[in-house]
Amino acid sequence: MKTAEQPFRFLTASYITQIGNQKANNLLELADGLAHCSDASIFHHTFQSLGRHHFITEGFSNDFAQWVLAGLNRISLAEQLAALDIRDYVALPDLRRDLQRLVDDYCASKESQASQAAFEAFYFCESLQIAVPLAGEAWTLEEFRNRLASLSHASLEFHFLASRLRLHLSTNDFSKWFADELHLPALAQRANRIDIYTNTLEGVQERLLSLIDRELAA
Amino acid sequence: MSTVSTETVQPRIITLNDYVPLLGAPEIDDLRSHAERLSGRSVEMVNSTAMGGGVAEILNRVIPIMQELGLGIRWEVMTGGNDFFAITKAFHNALHGGAYEARPENFATFLANNETNQSHLNLDAEFVVIHDPQPVALINARRDHSGHWIWRCHIDLSSPNRQVWDFLEPFVTRYDGALFSSPEFTRQLSIPQYLFYPSIDPLSDKNRDLEPEYVQKVLERFSIDRTRPILTQISRFDYLKDPIGVVKAYQIVKRYMDCQLVLAGGGAVDDPEGGAVLEEVRGVAKDDPDIHILDLPPWSALEINALQRASTIIIQKSLREGFGLTVTEALWKKKPIVASSVGGIPTQVIHKHTGLLAHSIEGTAYQIRLLLSNPALAQKLGEQGHEHVREHFLITSNVKRYLTLFCHLLGQSAALEKGPQL
Numbered sequence: 001m002k003t004a005e006q007p008f009r010f011l012t013a014s015y016i017t018q019i020g021n022q023k024a025n026n027l028l029e030l031a032d033g034l035a036h037c038s039d040a041s042i043f044h045h046t047f048q049s050l051g052r053h054h055f056i057t058e059g060f061s062n063d064f065a066q067w068v069l070a071g072l073n074r075i076s077l078a079e080q081l082a083a084l085d086i087r088d089y090v091a092l093p094d095l096r097r098d099l100q101r102l103v104d105d106y107c108a109s110k111e112s113q114a115s116q117a118a119f120e121a122f123y124f125c126e127s128l129q130i131a132v133p134l135a136g137e138a139w140t141l142e143e144f145r146n147r148l149a150s151l152s153h154a155s156l157e158f159h160f161l162a163s164r165l166r167l168h169l170s171t172n173d174f175s176k177w178f179a180d181e182l183h184l185p186a187l188a189q190r191a192n193r194i195d196i197y198t199n200t201l202e203g204v205q206e207r208l209l210s211l212i213d214r215e216l217a218a
Numbered sequence: 219m220s221t222v223s224t225e226t227v228q229p230r231i232i233t234l235n236d237y238v239p240l241l242g243a244p245e246i247d248d249l250r251s252h253a254e255r256l257s258g259r260s261v262e263m264v265n266s267t268a269m270g271g272g273v274a275e276i277l278n279r280v281i282p283i284m285q286e287l288g289l290g291i292r293w294e295v296m297t298g299g300n301d302f303f304a305i306t307k308a309f310h311n312a313l314h315g316g317a318y319e320a321r322p323e324n325f326a327t328f329l330a331n332n333e334t335n336q337s338h339l340n341l342d343a344e345f346v347v348i349h350d351p352q353p354v355a356l357i358n359a360r361r362d363h364s365g366h367w368i369w370r371c372h373i374d375l376s377s378p379n380r381q382v383w384d385f386l387e388p389f390v391t392r393y394d395g396a397l398f399s400s401p402e403f404t405r406q407l408s409i410p411q412y413l414f415y416p417s418i419d420p421l422s423d424k425n426r427d428l429e430p431e432y433v434q435k436v437l438e439r440f441s442i443d444r445t446r447p448i449l450t451q452i453s454r455f456d457y458l459k460d461p462i463g464v465v466k467a468y469q470i471v472k473r474y475m476d477c478q479l480v481l482a483g484g485g486a487v488d489d490p491e492g493g494a495v496l497e498e499v500r501g502v503a504k505d506d507p508d509i510h511i512l513d514l515p516p517w518s519a520l521e522i523n524a525l526q527r528a529s530t531i532i533i534q535k536s537l538r539e540g541f542g543l544t545v546t547e548a549l550w551k552k553k554p555i556v557a558s559s560v561g562g563i564p565t566q567v568i569h570k571h572t573g574l575l576a577h578s579i580e581g582t583a584y585q586i587r588l589l590l591s592n593p594a595l596a597q598k599l600g601e602q603g604h605e606h607v608r609e610h611f612l613i614t615s616n617v618k619r620y621l622t623l624f625c626h627l628l629g630q631s632a633a634l635e636k637g638p639q640l
Contacts, residue, residue, distance in 0.1 A: 012248045014622040017413035019401045055605035056571045070559070070569035119559050119577060123401035125413065130625040132251050152244035153609070200605075 004181035007137040013158035015127040024122040031103045040126040051157040071118040252621045253287035261291040262343035266352040302331040312379035366627040369393040374403040399541040400562040417616035423519035436524035447477040450529040455495040470583035482512040549603035554596035556585040572603040
C-alpha cells in the first residue's frame with residue numbers, strides 16, 4: 001500500500017452570500033452585469049450554484065440560464081447558457097467572455113426583447129467562504145476511503161467543486177492528491193471525470209468510493 | 219381507596235443529536251466543527267417580542283442550538299409601551315410601502331424608547347444581532363466600534379415609505395452589515411448586505427412526521443375525501459394571498475379534472491379585513507361541496523401539518539409575499555408546488571426543478587393540471603424541493619449561516635489588526 005508524503009487533510013466549508021448592489025431587470029442589464037461583476041460573482045453563479053443545487057440532476061446548469069428561463073421566458077438563450085460546461089474552462093475570464101458573448105449576440109439579433117422587463121430581477125452576488133479542518137487525515141488510499149465515506153455535503157463540495165478555483169479549474173483536491181501523493185494518475189483522471197451535472201453530491205461520493213474500491217482491489 | 223399519583227411532566231429538550239436521523243451525522247459534525255472556533259464567544263440577539271411571530275419562533279430554536287454548540291449566547295427582548303409599539307407597527311406597514319405620514323413626535327417616541335432600552339440591556343457582547351426596525355437605534359450604545367454589530371431585517375425594504383426610511387437609514391448604515399431574507403428585499407446600502415434565509419424546524423409540530431392515522435382523522439374531521447386529489451393553500455384570509463384567485467384557478471381545473479380545494483388559515487376572527495375576505499371567498503366558492511374553507515385558530519399547527527401532508531398539490535398564489543415559509547413547509551413535506559413568482563418564493567421554487575411558478579390565474583390552473591396529469595413529475599419536484607429545504611432552509615442551516623458570518627467578521631478584524639500586507 002502506497003503511503004503519501006503529505007497526508008490528505010479534510011476540510012469543510014460554509015458560505016454566506018453577499019448581495020451586491022448590481023442587478024439586472026432585462027437582458028441588456030444582464031450583459032452589463034456580466035461585463036462588470038467580480039470573478040467571485042461569476043464563480044458564485046456558475047460553479048458554486050451547481051454545488052448549491054447538486055440535488056437537481058437534470059437540466060440545472062447555472063443561475064444565469066435559470067433566470068433567463070424562469071424570469072424572462074427566453075428558452076433558446078437559456079439553453080445556450082445552460083450548455084456551457086464549467087469543466088471546459090480553466091480560467092474564469094474565459095467563462096465570463098462566453099457568457100457575455102451569448103447574451104450580447106442574442107440582444108443584437110433580437111433587439112425588441114433585449115430591454116423587455118423580467119418577472120423578477122437578477123441580483124449579482126458573491127459567496128464568502130469559511131473553511132475549517134475536520135478531524136482525521138489520510139496517509140493511504142484505504143484511510144482516505146474510510147474518511148470519505150462519512151464526509152458531509154459541504155466538505156465534498158469544498159474539495160470536489162470549489163477547489164477548482166484554487167486549482168485554476170483544471171482538477172479537484174481529491175484528484176490532485178491521488179496524482180501528486182499516491183502517484184495514481186489514472187484514478188485521479190477517472191475521479192476528475194465524474195459528471196457533476198448528473199450526479200448529486202451523494203452520487204459523487206458513491207462514484208468516488210467505487211473507483212477507490214476498484215483501485216484497492218486491483 | 220384509589221390514589222391519584224401526580225407527576226410533573228418535563229417537556230423533552232431537543233438537542234442536536236435529534237437532527238441526526240433527518241440530516242445525517244456528518245452534517246451535524248460539520249456544524250460542530252464550525253462552532254469550535256467560536257467556543258465561548260459572546261453573542262447577543264435583541265428583538266421586540268418573545269412570543270408570537272416568525273422571528274421569536276426562529277430564535278426559540280436558534281438560541282438553544284447555539285448554546286449547545288458552546289457559544290455564550292443571550293436573547294434579550296426590548297420593552298416598550300403601547301405608544302411605542304403602535305408607532306413601530308405603523309413604521310412596519312410604511313416600510314412595506316403603505317401610506318403613512320409620521321409626525322416629529324413619533325420619531326421622538328421611537329428614539330426615547332430605544333434610549334430607555336439601551337440603559338437596561340447588556341449590549342457588550344462580541345457579536346450583537348439586532349432584529350428588525352424596532353430596536354435599530356440601539357446602535358447608539360456602541361462605543362468606539364466595539365464588538366460586531368449586525369442588523370437582521372426580516373421585512374421587505376424594496377419600496378419603503380421615504381420619510382420613515384430616511385429616518386432609519388442613518389442608524390442602519392452604522393452597523394457592520396445587514397442581513398436580508400431575499401435579494402428582492404434589499405436596498406442600495408453603504409454597508410455589506412448578506413443573504414440570510416429564514417428557516418423551519420423539522421422537529422416542530424408544524425413539520426414533524428405524523429402518524430397516517432392522525433392525518434386521516436384530520437381529513438375526516440373536515441370531511442375531506444382522501445381518494446380524490448386535494449389542492450391546498452395554507453394562508454391567512456388576506457387579499458395579498460389571493461384566495462379568490464385560488465378558487466378561480468381551481469374552478470378552471472375542475473372543468474377538466476376531479477379535485478377538491480382546501481383553503482386553510484386564520485385571521486378572520488381578529489382582523490376585520492380577514493372577515494371580509496373570508497365572506498368574499500365563500501361567495502366565489504358558491505355551494506361547491508368540494509371547496510373546504512377552514513378558518514383555523516392559531517394553535518392548529520398539527521392540523522395544518524396534516525392537511526399539507528394529505529395534499530396532492532400545494533398552491534401559494536400570493537400577490538405579495540415575505541419569504542413564504544408555508545412554501546418551505548410544503549417543500550419539506552415533499553409536496554409539488556404551484557406558486558406565484560413574488561417575494562422569497564422564486565428562491566425556494568426553482569421553476570421546473572423544485573416546483574412550478576405561475577403569473578396568473580390561468581397559468582396557475584395550467585400548472586396544476588400539468589402536475590395532476592404527470593404524477594412522476596409531481597413526485598420528482600417534491601423530492602427535489604425537499605432536498606432544497608434540507609440544504610438551505612432548515613434551522614440548522616440558519617445556525618450555520620450565523621457561525622459563518624461570525625467567523626467572517628472575526629477574520630475581517632484580524633486582517634485589520636494585521637494591517638496591509640506589503
